């Protein structure tokens with residue numbers, strides 16, 4: 061894609077969806093110049109899935125960019141990103157959450173987090189089993205972690221042409237979100253984000269109730 065196309069694609073995308081749906085521009089593998097093209101249109105939310113890549117890009121890009129971490133995060137790397145990350149969308153274990161809490165405390169910060177929930181068929185996708193996470197809540201396992209802020213859930217549907225299946229998985233996550241909200245976060249205004257949908261399925265995700273989509277190739281072109 062040419063530079064001009066990046067700004068245009070982003071604008072086409074944001075114009076084609078309801079205004080209250082947040083777009084995270086997934087910039088993994090893309091250059092700083094490409095990111096700036098999107099940034100100059102006024103876009104601030106960018107997603108990266110590798111700590112090393114994020115650490116290379118972050119110091120050289122504008123400080124008001126809100127970096128979303130969307131990949132599998134190893135516990136020993138948490139300390140490198142808690143100082144500046146805006147939202148960790150891929151919290152997939154209690155051990156990871158505890159590490160984020162501890163490192164955030166050391167850094168004097170409160171880190172925004174989403175729980176990644178496993179909703180797809182694929183074994184390769186990380187995330188909590190819904191029942192497991194529900195149980196952690198019932199058992200009060202999350203209490204006393206004062207340096208994390210749970211802002212909602214993230215999930216990825218099965219990579220398939222079967223739209224009915226994808227819609228079913230997203231609807232499942234929306235229902236699960238409502239159930240957690242009702243039972244454990246009813247008086248917590250922060251628990252409100254439901255991050256689902258990427259280039260191939262964001263329209264289905266929105267239909268199912270997503271309010272945050274993570275889109276890469278549709279904005280920046282295909283990754284090699």
Ligand SMILES: *Cc1c(COP(=O)(O)O)cnc(C)c1O
Nearest residue numbers: 086109130258259274275276277
């Ligand atoms: C790469 C990635 C995306 C964006 O994928 P596209 O198909 O390029 O839109 C969204 N979410 C996660 C977790 C990703 O790793």
